[in-house]
Amino acid sequence: MSRVGKRPIEVPASATVSVEGNIVRVKGPKGELEQVLPDCVSVEREGETILVTRRSDEPRDRSLHGLVRTLIYNMVKGVTDGFEKGLEIHGVGYRAALKDKNLELQLGYSTPRAVTAPEGIEFEVPKPTLVVVRGCDKQVVGQVASDIRSLRKPDPYKGKGIRYRGEYVRRKVGKAIK
Numbered sequence: 690m691s692r693v694g695k696r697p698i699e700v701p702a703s704a705t706v707s708v709e710g711n712i713v714r715v716k717g718p719k720g721e722l723e724q725v726l727p728d729c730v731s732v733e734r735e736g737e738t739i740l741v742t743r744r745s746d747e748p749r750d751r752s753l754h755g756l757v758r759t760l761i762y763n764m765v766k767g768v769t770d771g772f773e774k775g776l777e778i779h780g781v782g783y784r785a786a787l788k789d790k791n792l793e794l795q796l797g798y799s800t801p802r803a804v805t806a807p808e809g810i811e812f813e814v815p816k817p818t819l820v821v822v823r824g825c826d827k828q829v830v831g832q833v834a835s836d837i838r839s840l841r842k843p844d845p846y847k848g849k850g851i852r853y854r855g856e857y858v859r860r861k862v863g864k865a866i867k
Contacts, residue, residue: 693755693759697735699738700765703717704769708734711727713726716768717768717769717825719768724764729743741761767826772824773821774830775819775854776852776853778819779818781849782795783849783850785817787812787813791803792804792806792820794837804833843856845860
């Protein structure tokens, strides 16, 4: 059995989980999420816990067992606590600012780059060189942070660009003049 898949998921009092066929809906203070599950995995609610079981021992079913449990766990955690991803901006003149709910980035291009916040995502700019992406869906938060980072990836020679909070960028040595 999957080590991850057989662990039960604890549902806090602030979240409600409903299972209808192969659709799981989770509602909480931060938002509402929905996930369609494959037919090879079944979800049962027992009191304040959720158990994920697979129907057979086929390799495909075994591989999806732990995945489905983790997806449901992330949904429960997202609607109660939420997820956030931090981005650091390095470079002279590189900065971020909020315009309404959207993000405006000055990254050394001739015009600023605007990033529109998708539904369920919030931006916060505590400092001009720090951007925090928040939301209840872990996949969407990570994708939006990745899209922002791709606007100006970290340069290996000077270190300029956008990087994740705490990310180490390995610096390369430039050309040596003899």
